[in-house]
Amino acid sequence: MTLVHGNTAPEDFPRRILVAATGLYPQVLTETLYALAVQQRPAFQPTEIHVISTSEGCERVRLMLLSDDERQLRRLCEDYRLPLPQLREDQIHTIVGPDGQVLDDIRTPEDNISAADCITRLVATLCDDPEAAVHVSIAGGRKTMSYYLGYALSLFGRSQDRMSHVLVSSPFETLPTFFYPTPRSRILQGRNDTPLDAAKAQVQLADIPFVRMRDDVTALIRSPEASFSRAVNAAAALRRPPELMLDGRGGVIVCDGQEVELSEKLFLIYAWFVALRLSASPKEQRVVRPSLKGSGAEFFHTVADRLQATFATQTWRHDPDQLRKLESVQAAQFVSEKLSRIQEALQDRLFANTLVDRFAIRSIKLGRGRAVAWELPLAKHQIVVRG
Numbered sequence: 001m002t003l004v005h006g007n008t009a010p011e012d013f014p015r016r017i018l019v020a021a022t023g024l025y026p027q028v029l030t031e032t033l034y035a036l037a038v039q040q041r042p043a044f045q046p047t048e049i050h051v052i053s054t055s056e057g058c059e060r061v062r063l064m065l066l067s068d069d070e071r072q073l074r075r076l077c078e079d080y081r082l083p084l085p086q087l088r089e090d091q092i093h094t095i096v097g098p099d100g101q102v103l104d105d106i107r108t109p110e111d112n113i114s115a116a117d118c119i120t121r122l123v124a125t126l127c128d129d130p131e132a133a134v135h136v137s138i139a140g141g142r143k144t145m146s147y148y149l150g151y152a153l154s155l156f157g158r159s160q161d162r163m164s165h166v167l168v169s170s171p172f173e174t175l176p177t178f179f180y181p182t183p184r185s186r187i188l189q190g191r192n193d194t195p196l197d198a199a200k201a202q203v204q205l206a207d208i209p210f211v212r213m214r215d216d217v218t219a220l221i222r223s224p225e226a227s228f229s230r231a232v233n234a235a236a237a238l239r240r241p242p243e244l245m246l247d248g249r250g251g252v253i254v255c256d257g258q259e260v261e262l263s264e265k266l267f268l269i270y271a272w273f274v275a276l277r278l279s280a281s282p283k284e285q286r287v288v289r290p291s292l293k294g295s296g297a298e299f300f301h302t303v304a305d306r307l308q309a310t311f312a313t314q315t316w317r318h319d320p321d322q323l324r325k326l327e328s329v330q331a332a333q334f335v336s337e338k339l340s341r342i343q344e345a346l347q348d349r350l351f352a353n354t355l356v357d358r359f360a361i362r363s364i365k366l367g368r369g370r371a372v373a374w375e376l377p378l379a380k381h382q383i384v385v386r387g
Helices: 027-039 055-066 072-079 109-126 143-156 228-237 264-279 296-310 320-326 331-350 353-359
Strands: 015-021 048-053 092-094 132-137 162-168 187-189 195-197 203-207 244-247 252-255 258-261 362-365 372-375 383-386
Touching: 015 027, 015 109, 015 143, 027 048, 027 055, 027 072, 027 132, 027 162, 027 203, 048 055, 048 109, 048 143, 055 072, 055 092, 109 132, 109 143, 109 228, 132 143, 143 228, 244 264, 252 264, 252 331, 252 353, 258 331, 264 296, 264 331, 264 383, 331 353
Parallel strands: 015 048, 015 132, 048 092, 132 162, 244 383
Antiparallel strands: 162 203, 187 195, 244 252, 252 258, 362 372
16 A cells, blocks of 8 residues: 555555553453444554553453454454454563563552553654554553553654544443454353343444644654653643753753753853853844854864853863864864754753754854854743853
């Protein structure tokens, strides 16, 4: 299947993923698959399924949906002539605790954090494939797991991704022997040994609208440090005014509470731009126009002298060999290269492009000429200097 550029209809994507958290009731998978592929129009037929749960929940998926004795997933597809979605062992994700051991239940606050992080990483990874449409079911598992799944999709979901909850009529809801409404009469043993016909069950899919905040946390998607708390903090920071703290002793900048470590050269340059910004007149607002004539070595000496006065407690040390290398480099080229490195450092730690834009130093052209200035998009009262 070839995806037409700009198309966001989930059913048209070549990779269609159903994601669900399950607890002691893995039937939520077959019930949701039935609602999506049999009832819904246009149908959404998953090409693969991903399950996340505790060790017991994952084992129930294996035994009740995939084992030779039960194989309820295959039965559903055979009954309704559906393509069998892929559900391999590596698509059954067991939540791992802070000690690296799989969890058999979620009992403690630490267990909840681990569950949130596992769910966040899974959803972020699946939503990183442009050829995939992700459908998240929040019907199964503990309420906290459903919340984390829903919030993770809100953080990373795209226009083609969807969220739903499946509703099953009484007396079939949470009945251990019920997996989906059958096309023909199939008698099940209900509660209190009451016989029930699976063909008479009613299943409804409730589409859950959600706010998409993906642009706020884009850089976090591919980060090995992706976690629920980091993603939430990054999204929350964008709702607050920016705040920059410059620590002259440690050579660290703190952007909205997140430390960003810089090498001495990078910190010097960033601090220099901050100093220029703080000394600028009200008319100049956020734009600074430093002189970048001469070599990189001359520029570096100028910056160090300026910042020695700003950070009185800091003694700047320079490697003579490094400075000799800078004598053959133009100051403008040197600054441009270092600003790119600073941008990379911000992206590595802040995870959200919109957060990076708050603190990155951008070059701008003035008028039609070739004159260049730089912009630090912060008001003076949003900058705190400690040295």
